[in-house]
Amino acid sequence: FTQIHGAFILSQIKSGVLLVDMQAAHERVLFEKYMQALQNQPMASQQKLFPKSITLNAADASLLTDLLADIRALGFDVYDIGGNTFAVNGVPAELNHYNEQHLIDEVLENYKQQTCSTKHQNIARILAQRAAVRTGTKLTADEMNNLVDELFACAENKLSPSGKSCFKIISIDDIYKLIN
Numbered sequence: 343f344t345q346i347h348g349a350f351i352l353s354q355i356k357s358g359v360l361l362v363d364m365q366a367a368h369e370r371v372l373f374e375k376y377m378q379a380l381q382n383q384p385m386a387s388q389q390k391l392f393p394k395s396i397t398l399n400a401a402d403a404s405l406l407t408d409l410l411a412d413i414r415a416l417g418f419d420v421y422d423i424g425g426n427t428f429a430v431n432g433v434p435a436e437l438n439h440y441n442e443q444h445l446i447d448e449v450l451e452n453y454k455q456q457t458c459s460t461k462h463q464n465i466a467r468i469l470a471q472r473a474a475v476r477t478g479t480k481l482t483a484d485e486m487n488n489l490v491d492e493l494f495a496c497a498e499n500k501l502s503p504s505g506k507s508c509f510k511i512i513s514i515d516d517i518y519k520l521i522n
Contacts, residue, residue, distance in 0.1 A: 343486040348478040351486045358513040360490075364481070366502035367493045368474040372436065373503040374496050376416055376466035385417040387432030394442040397427045402450050409453070412465050420446075436473035448472065467503040 344352045351362040379385045398406060403426035406413075410420060419432030430442040437445060452468045475481070481489070493499050493508055502508055 343483055343490070345481055345486060348480065351481070351490060353490065355511065358511060358515075358517060360509060360511055362490055362493065362509045363502075363506060364479070364489065365474050365477055366504075366506040367489055367499075367508045369470045369502040369504065369506075370496055370499060370508050371489065371492045372470035372473050373466050374498075376469055377462060379415050379417070380412055380462040380466060384415040385434060387417045387419040388435040388438045389419065389432040390430065390442075393429050393431045395423065395427055395429050396443045396446055397425075398446070398450075400426055402426075402447075403428075405450055405453070406446065409450075409461075409465065412462065413449070416465065416469060434469065434473065437469070440472070445472070463503075470503055 345364075346352050349364060351360075351364055351367075353360045353362070375385075403422075406420075406428065407422055410422070413420060417432070417434030417437075419430070421429050421431070423429050428446070430446070433440070433442065433445065449465070449468055449472075452471075453464050475489075499508055
């Protein structure tokens with residue numbers, strides 16, 4: 343495996359080369375992981391050393407209250423402490439580097455704008471987009487290998503949850519055509 347421009351993984355395969363969009367592939371992998379968590383396999387939470395409290399406007403506090411069971415299944419350890427204020431004791435490990443207030447605000451804002459068919463798909467898509475590896479991130483050979491393996495283990499591996507292609511196979515014939 344080789345990483346190209348911090349955005350793609352390139353691998354030689356029998357019929358040519360496999361070109362993987364790292365971010366789109368990681369979004370797909372995380373989306374399916376989150377959907378499984380929402381359906382029946384809750385995820386562990388990365389506990390915060392010092393819990394944070396966040397305060398929301400009344401509409402967002404109501405929406406977060408409606409979504410609490412679902413986001414807890416995804417690894418958020420969030421509790422309503424009254425007065426539109428919530429205690430954030432933990433977040434999914436992939437999102438541990440985010441500011442808690444900003445993360446919750448972003449999830450709620452994006453949730454209001456999503457048009458997926460189900461509430462679970464909306465939440466899983468938003469979190470997958472936020473947690474996915476970003477262009478420019480340097481991956482080790484093992485990380486590239488794991489990402490490709492996890493992508494091809496997905497039920498749907500061709501498209502990210504936002505509709506981007508996850509990979510392209512370029513045949514030897516197509517490579518020759520490019521050169522000649």
